[in-house]
Amino acid sequence: MTAVLSLFPGFDLLGRAFRHHGFTVVAGPDLIVADDIRDFRSTPGMFGGVIGGPPCPDFSCARAASPIYDGDGVEMIIEFARVVYESQPTWFLMENVPAVPDVRIAGYSVQRFDLTDYECGGITLRWRHFQFGHRSGYIVRPRRRRSPNLATSFEPAATTKTNEVPSFAELCRRQGLTQTPKLPGWGKEAKHRLIGNAVPWKMGLTLAEAVDNCGPVTSRDCPCMCGRIITGNKTYADQSCRQRASRAKRFTQRPTISYGV
Secondary structure, three states: OOEEEEEOOOOOHHHHHHHHHOOEEEEOOOHHHOOOHHHOOOOOOOOOEEEEOOOOHHHOHHHOOOOOOOOHHHHHHHHHHHHHHHHOOOEEEEEEOOOOOEEEEOOOEEEEEEEEOHHHOOOEOOEEEEEEEEOOOOEOOOOOOOOHHHOOOOEOOOOOOHHHOOOHHHHHHHOOOOOOOOOOOOOHHHHHHHHHOOOOHHHHHHHHHHHHOOEOOOOOEOOOOOOOEOOOOOOOOOHHHHHHHHHHHHHOOOOEEEEOO
């Protein structure tokens, strides 16, 4: 199956999920192992896909009122775009937070959508935003198993803050891990940051399946590009799509990062 380059991998739950689905995943540079993406170079033809989540503190929910659009966060997104442009894969998938800039890379159409772990069969409701780019204009249609609007039993989101989660084992459980990694030599805060930043396991599996089954846009695809299918005479696939459009209005000032365009 397609070889995939995983950028900013960290513990790389997303890469592990893609590997579990059948992709061949190669871990790219990460500062936690003293590798800087700014020193990394790629060439066309090596990878069919590129995945990754550039560091997001500059755009996090904690900074929702005043995200930073001229700091390290933007620089890391530019580096992500540069590697995609150099690699020329068929597709790319970038994960981040709601206020992250839009990404445009020459030669790719981009679908922007959000997803919660709960929709994917997990136990938390934290929103994560994704931008999927494809050279042929294909989109992904994540198989949402549940609606976050109907959630009656869910648990607090996994976070990087040690004071918000009872234990490291509990953090791992909320992220979908069935076993707690040992991580010898890692301090408490470092371990929480490593696992808390990762894409939850069941969400990663849902995304890997969706990428594997991506296809052309059809008249039945929801116009908000969430990947849901419209039924009957509806304008949107469901109520959550209207809510998504409402949330998007909060970030109308976010910039667009273009590379090679």
